[in-house]
Amino acid sequence: MLPFLRKSALALIALLSLAAHAEAVFPSKPITYVVPYTPGGTNDNIARIIAKHLSDKLGQPVVVENKPGAAGTIGAAYVAHAPADGYTLFNASVGNLAIAPQLVEVQFDPFKDLTPIAHLAGSRSVIAVNPKLPIHSIAELIAYAKANPGKLTYGTSGNGTPGHISTEYFKLLSGIDLLHVPYKGSAQALSDAAAGHIDLVSDPLANSFVQAGKLRGLAFFGTDEAPDLPGVPSLKETYPQWNFSGAFFAVAPSATPPQVLATLRKAFDEVLAEPDTIAELKSLGMAPQRLSTEQSEAVIRSTYDISKEIIEKAQIKAT
Numbered sequence: 001m002l003p004f005l006r007k008s009a010l011a012l013i014a015l016l017s018l019a020a021h022a023e024a025v026f027p028s029k030p031i032t033y034v035v036p037y038t039p040g041g042t043n044d045n046i047a048r049i050i051a052k053h054l055s056d057k058l059g060q061p062v063v064v065e066n067k068p069g070a071a072g073t074i075g076a077a078y079v080a081h082a083p084a085d086g087y088t089l090f091n092a093s094v095g096n097l098a099i100a101p102q103l104v105e106v107q108f109d110p111f112k113d114l115t116p117i118a119h120l121a122g123s124r125s126v127i128a129v130n131p132k133l134p135i136h137s138i139a140e141l142i143a144y145a146k147a148n149p150g151k152l153t154y155g156t157s158g159n160g161t162p163g164h165i166s167t168e169y170f171k172l173l174s175g176i177d178l179l180h181v182p183y184k185g186s187a188q189a190l191s192d193a194a195a196g197h198i199d200l201v202s203d204p205l206a207n208s209f210v211q212a213g214k215l216r217g218l219a220f221f222g223t224d225e226a227p228d229l230p231g232v233p234s235l236k237e238t239y240p241q242w243n244f245s246g247a248f249f250a251v252a253p254s255a256t257p258p259q260v261l262a263t264l265r266k267a268f269d270e271v272l273a274e275p276d277t278i279a280e281l282k283s284l285g286m287a288p289q290r291l292s293t294e295q296s297e298a299v300i301r302s303t304y305d306i307s308k309e310i311i312e313k314a315q316i317k318a319t
Contacts, residue, residue, distance in 0.1 A: 026260050030061040032088045036075030036096055037157055038068045040187035042204045046248055047091035049280045053271040068184045071100035071160035080108035084255035092249045098304035100160030103318040115254045116296035118268035121286035123246035124222040126206035128215035130196050138219050138238050145176035153179045153198040155189030159318045162246035165307050167202045168314045173239050207285035223287045244306055247299055
């Protein structure tokens with residue numbers, strides 16, 4: 001081979017090798033982090049905390065994109081069918097993965113099409129009422145509801161969400177009748193409860209409303225204690241058998257390459273270990289907990305089974 005041809009061939013090989021290496025580096029462009037609800041709710045708030053820290057960790061922007069509707073399953077389906085390259089992720093709750101697919105027709109299989117990257121946190125929900133109501137405890141709520149059957153309304157971020165299932169579970173245990181008012185996100189439900197347009201909520205975001213005096217907290221569940229909510233008891237004091245709670249996850253399409261998943265899992269794990277991240281999540285009423293992929297899958301499956309039982313006993317239908 002002539003010298004100049006040899007040099008050209010070597011240069012071409014070097015360029016191809018460099019290009020291949022550049023393609024193999026992940027991430028090399030912004031990541032879209034899909035939130036399946038409107039801005040301002042619990043899921044959205046968590047996603048923005050995670051996205052901020054993850055951007056710093058990965059060296060690429062992590063952009064939150066809201067795709068609300070159908071109890072979060074529209075956003076879930078979007079991510080399930082997105083290119084499996086690690087650049088489209090989903091900020092999921094057990095509602096999107098384990099509850100709503102049992103109530104509404106969905107275009108994805110939560111156990112086959114999506115895989116957990118990280119368990120972000122368990123959620124502490126607060127059952128809270130508009131403070132103008134003459135209700136100051138769970139016992140008084142039950143008594144008032146029985147005296148006024150079907151008149152009290154409760155708001156949630158949609159059918160098939162943890163707020164929906166947990167309140168229907170509470171109705172089963174207490175034997176009361178409440179009217180469900182679904183929204184596209186918990187922020188609007190909380191605002192309407194504070195304004196008196198609906199009567200009560202069961203949601204992690206109620207934490208801040210109770211602290212601000214905009215709602216009256218009656219009980220909490222999902223964690224063992226709530227030191228920032230003095231005077232608000234655990235729901236287990238009334239119902240020791242209570243076994244439902246929410247949780248949030250970061251997930252990706254199942255076909256995402258293993259090396260990309262490994263990079264993402266490592267980054268999320270490091271972010272979730274940072275004191276600032278932990279403090280910010282706790283401020284939302286979350287209980288940060290780092291779990292393995294297998295443990296995360298077990299939480300989703302367990303919630304699916306518990307929800308299935310509640311849905312069948314309460315005869316819940318999507319509306």
